Amino acid sequence: MPRMTEHMAARAERSIRMGMVGGGQDAFIGAVHRMAAQLDESMRLVAGALSSTPEKAIASGLALGLDESRCYGSWQDMLVGELALPENERIEVVTIVTPNHVHFKVAMAALEAGFHVVCDKPLVLTVDEAEKLVAAQQASGKVFVVTYNYTGYPMVKQARELVRSGSLGEIRKVMVEYLQGWLATPLEQSGQKQADWRTDPARAGAGAMGDIGSHAENLMSYVTGLQVGSINAEAVTHVDGRKIDDDTTVLLRFCNGASGILTASQICPGCRNGLRLRVWGETGGLEWCQETPNELLETSLDGTDLIHRTGDANVGAPAADATRLPGGHPEAFIEAFANVYRAAAAAIRAGRDDGEFFDYPNVTDGARGVRFINAVIAGSGQGWIEFDA
Numbered sequence: 001m002p003r004m005t006e007h008m009a010a011r012a013e014r015s016i017r018m019g020m021v022g023g024g025q026d027a028f029i030g031a032v033h034r035m036a037a038q039l040d041e042s043m044r045l046v047a048g049a050l051s052s053t054p055e056k057a058i059a060s061g062l063a064l065g066l067d068e069s070r071c072y073g074s075w076q077d078m079l080v081g082e083l084a085l086p087e088n089e090r091i092e093v094v095t096i097v098t099p100n101h102v103h104f105k106v107a108m109a110a111l112e113a114g115f116h117v118v119c120d121k122p123l124v125l126t127v128d129e130a131e132k133l134v135a136a137q138q139a140s141g142k143v144f145v146v147t148y149n150y151t152g153y154p155m156v157k158q159a160r161e162l163v164r165s166g167s168l169g170e171i172r173k174v175m176v177e178y179l180q181g182w183l184a185t186p187l188e189q190s191g192q193k194q195a196d197w198r199t200d201p202a203r204a205g206a207g208a209m210g211d212i213g214s215h216a217e218n219l220m221s222y223v224t225g226l227q228v229g230s231i232n233a234e235a236v237t238h239v240d241g242r243k244i245d246d247d248t249t250v251l252l253r254f255c256n257g258a259s260g261i262l263t264a265s266q267i268c269p270g271c272r273n274g275l276r277l278r279v280w281g282e283t284g285g286l287e288w289c290q291e292t293p294n295e296l297l298e299t300s301l302d303g304t305d306l307i308h309r310t311g312d313a314n315v316g317a318p319a320a321d322a323t324r325l326p327g328g329h330p331e332a333f334i335e336a337f338a339n340v341y342r343a344a345a346a347a348i349r350a351g352r353d354d355g356e357f358f359d360y361p362n363v364t365d366g367a368r369g370v371r372f373i374n375a376v377i378a379g380s381g382q383g384w385i386e387f388d389a
């Protein structure tokens with residue numbers, strides 16, 4: 001059975017007051033954030049500027065049961081309106097779930113107004129923006145969480161523990177892929193909302209590399225702890241008329257001498273959310289797939305395979321702490337997302353931005369992701385280039 005931990009005890013204290021930007025009617029991930037925030041009563045939505053259209057923003061807030069006075073027509077109004085409230089009533093954290101090009105200005109303004117931030121990936125569009133946000137977070141001391149939600153899975157935490165324990169030996173080879181098929185046709189030309197902005201370089205930054213390659217980069221870095229030293233990338237567009245990469249492959253050389261491949265593609269018919277990580281060291285390997293997230297395969301030199309399972313008694317403390325149910329009851333996307341929220345809430349309560357201690361991806365992880373995405377796109381077709389992690 002899961003153990004009662006410091007984090008679990010802390011969450012009972014009180015839920016954090018959250019204001020959300022984006023995530024209104026017809027939006028995708030904002031609703032997932034709300035479910036994840038509520039699962040452990042980590043955070044509760046008390047205010048929102050939920051859409052780019054003021055009327056829709058207000059209607060979305062009312063539909064979610066927000067107090068009318070805290071359904072704002074714009075994020076600027078939300079910051080001003082909330083700052084005018086007594087400190088013990090106003091929001092404590094701003095959650096940003098807009099298309100990518102909006103992240104930077106909202107995150108900067110939220111930090112400057114004295115709020116903590118939860119921002120979806122990719123953190124921002126440019127390296128300059130990422131550096132400015134890192135500096136602003138450091139100056140503010142506020143908690144800054146980037147929702148690389150796959151780090152929240154118990155078996156991902158177990159994979160990290162296997163690498164850290166040394167049971168695989170020195171890591172030599174890493175393969176990470178994130179394959180989808182939903183953009184195999186020019187879906188954006190139909191006006192489909194999520195495809196529309198994701199294929200617009202001005203709003204998305206990068207295509208497949210930014211949208212899902214960012215998750216792959218983070219997952220690989222989180223589990224292995226390795227730094228990428230150089231890359232050899234090819235980011236291409238297969239669908240006619242598309243102005244952004246929809247298929248990207250990156251050869252990797254890590255600073256410890258390991259080699260690897262990262263591939264992110266949205267033109268693979270039949271693939272849904274095929275995020276898969278494989279890691280091999282001198283004495284063993286591991287494999288984890290997001291679509292079967294409760295199992296982690298560990299392999300060894302002598303051919304003996306071991307399957308670690310969510311909820312089993314023999315998993316390590318980080319995986320056990322991230323598990324809510326006894327083994328055999330599947331836990332998945334929402335629960336993993338909620339683990340990121342639980343860590344975020346614990347950090348906010350403690351008033352300490354410490355991603356390593358509380359186990360959440362922070363602004364530094366987000367900034368490295370932005371540097372990686374931009375290096376891949378700029379370096380596409382250029383052969384091997386140095387990467388400054």
Ligand SMILES: NC(=O)c1ccc[n+]([C@@H]2O[C@H](COP(=O)([O-])OP(=O)(O)OC[C@H]3O[C@@H](n4cnc5c(N)ncnc54)[C@H](O)[C@@H]3O)[C@@H](O)[C@H]2O)c1
Nearest residue numbers: 022023024027028029049050051052097098099100120121
């Ligand atoms: N972590 C994940 O697994 C995951 C999954 C999907 C999306 N995302 C990320 O979440 C973000 C949103 O993606 P989505 O698929 O939900 O997009 P979406 O198009 O479904 O929703 C975006 C929402 O933002 C609103 N918006 C746009 N500009 C705004 C503004 N200036 N002020 C207030 N609201 C504004 C839109 O009206 C809409 O409600 C993106 O950064 C994306 O990369 C992350």
